[in-house]
Amino acid sequence: MTSSGIQRWEEIQHGLQHISEAISVIVNSFLVFLIINKSPKKLGSYKYLMIYISDFEILYSFVDFVVAPFFYSYGPALLVIVNLEESLFNKPIAFVLLCSYSGFFGTSMAIFGIHFIYRYLVATGSLLLATFSTWKIVLWLSFPIFYGVVWGAGSYFLCAPSEYTTEFVRENILNNFNLQMEDIAYFGLNFYGTDNNGKQFIVYEQVVGIVVNSFIITSSLSTAVYFGVKTYYKINELTNKVSLRTSNLQSQLLYSLVVQTMIPVILMHIPVTIIYTFAFMGHGMGTICGIASITISMYPALDPLPTIFIIKNYRNYVLNMFSCCSAKYESENNTASREAAVMRQNPNLRKI
Known part of the structure; x- marks a missing residue:
C-alpha cells in the first residue's frame, strides 16, 4: 500500500471509530433510560448489572x-500505537491511557461472566442471589475490574516499549506512517529477538x-459458557413450575445475554487472536490490522441492541415510539394534502 493509501486508510479507520463511539454513547444512554423507566418489575437487582455494563x-x-489507538504488526512484532502528533497528551500520559484502553479490553468478557452467574442464581433460587441486593454487589462487580487491571498492568510492564522492538520497527513505521518512533506511544509484543550472533x-516475558x-x-x-448452559437447562426445567410471564422474561434475558456475549467475541477477540497468531508465526499483517481498531470500537455501539430488541418491554417501547412518530408524520402529510386539494378546488382562497 502506498503512503497516500495508508494515510487514506488511517482517515477511514479513525472516522469509523468516531462514528461508532458516538453511536455507542447514544444507544447505551438510551438503554439506561429504558432500564430505569421501562424494566419489568421482576427484573430486580439485575437492572443494576445491566446499567453497569452500559456505563462500562x-x-x-x-x-x-481520547486514546485513538491503531493496531499494526510487522514480522513477529504487534503494536498498539498512539500518534502523538494527533494526540492531546505527551508520551508518558498517552502510554498510560493506552494501557488503560487495553485494560478495558480485558474487562469486557469478564463482565458477561458475572451476568451469567447472576442468571444461574436466579434460575436456581440460590441464597447467593441476596448478595446482589446488598453492599456485596460491589464485590461481584469488582471481579471484572480486577481482570481489567491485570490485563492493563500486563500491557504496562510486560509489553512496554523496548529498545530492541523500537529499533526493529523504526524504519518500517517511518516508511508506512511517516512517523519517527519518538512521535508515537506504543505497547506491543515482539515474540522473537535476535542476539549479537544473529x-x-x-x-x-x-x-x-x-x-x-x-x-x-x-x-x-x-x-x-458453563453458567449459560446450566441456566438454559434450568429454565427449561422450570417452564411448568413458574408463570408463563416469568419463564418468558428469564428466556429473554438469557438469549439477550448470549447475543451480547457473542458480539465482543466476534468483534474483539477473534480479530485480535488472528493478528496475534500471524505475528507469533512471524508474519505481520501490516496496516490491515487497523480493522481490529474499527471492530473493537464497534463493540460498545452494537452490544446494547440485543437487549433493546429482545427484552419485550424495551422492544415494545421502541416500536410504539416509532409508531407514534410515523402516525404523526402521516397525519401531517394527510392534513397538507387536504389543504392542497381545497386550494385547487377553490383558487380564490389563495388571495385571502
Whole structure:
C-alpha cells in the first residue's frame, strides 16, 4: 500500500471509530433510560448489572475516543500505537491511557461472566442471589475490574516499549506512517529477538503476558459458557413450575445475554487472536490490522441492541415510539394534502 493509501486508510479507520463511539454513547444512554423507566418489575437487582455494563461501554467509547489507538504488526512484532502528533497528551500520559484502553479490553468478557452467574442464581433460587441486593454487589462487580487491571498492568510492564522492538520497527513505521518512533506511544509484543550472533530467541516475558491474557479470556469465556448452559437447562426445567410471564422474561434475558456475549467475541477477540497468531508465526499483517481498531470500537455501539430488541418491554417501547412518530408524520402529510386539494378546488382562497 502506498503512503497516500495508508494515510487514506488511517482517515477511514479513525472516522469509523468516531462514528461508532458516538453511536455507542447514544444507544447505551438510551438503554439506561429504558432500564430505569421501562424494566419489568421482576427484573430486580439485575437492572443494576445491566446499567453497569452500559456505563462500562460508554466509558470504553470515551477512552477509545481520547486514546485513538491503531493496531499494526510487522514480522513477529504487534503494536498498539498512539500518534502523538494527533494526540492531546505527551508520551508518558498517552502510554498510560493506552494501557488503560487495553485494560478495558480485558474487562469486557469478564463482565458477561458475572451476568451469567447472576442468571444461574436466579434460575436456581440460590441464597447467593441476596448478595446482589446488598453492599456485596460491589464485590461481584469488582471481579471484572480486577481482570481489567491485570490485563492493563500486563500491557504496562510486560509489553512496554523496548529498545530492541523500537529499533526493529523504526524504519518500517517511518516508511508506512511517516512517523519517527519518538512521535508515537506504543505497547506491543515482539515474540522473537535476535542476539549479537544473529541467533533468534523467544522473548519470554512477553510470552508470560500472552499466557496471562489467555487465562483471562479463557476463564471469562468458560464461566459464561458453563453458567449459560446450566441456566438454559434450568429454565427449561422450570417452564411448568413458574408463570408463563416469568419463564418468558428469564428466556429473554438469557438469549439477550448470549447475543451480547457473542458480539465482543466476534468483534474483539477473534480479530485480535488472528493478528496475534500471524505475528507469533512471524508474519505481520501490516496496516490491515487497523480493522481490529474499527471492530473493537464497534463493540460498545452494537452490544446494547440485543437487549433493546429482545427484552419485550424495551422492544415494545421502541416500536410504539416509532409508531407514534410515523402516525404523526402521516397525519401531517394527510392534513397538507387536504389543504392542497381545497386550494385547487377553490383558487380564490389563495388571495385571502
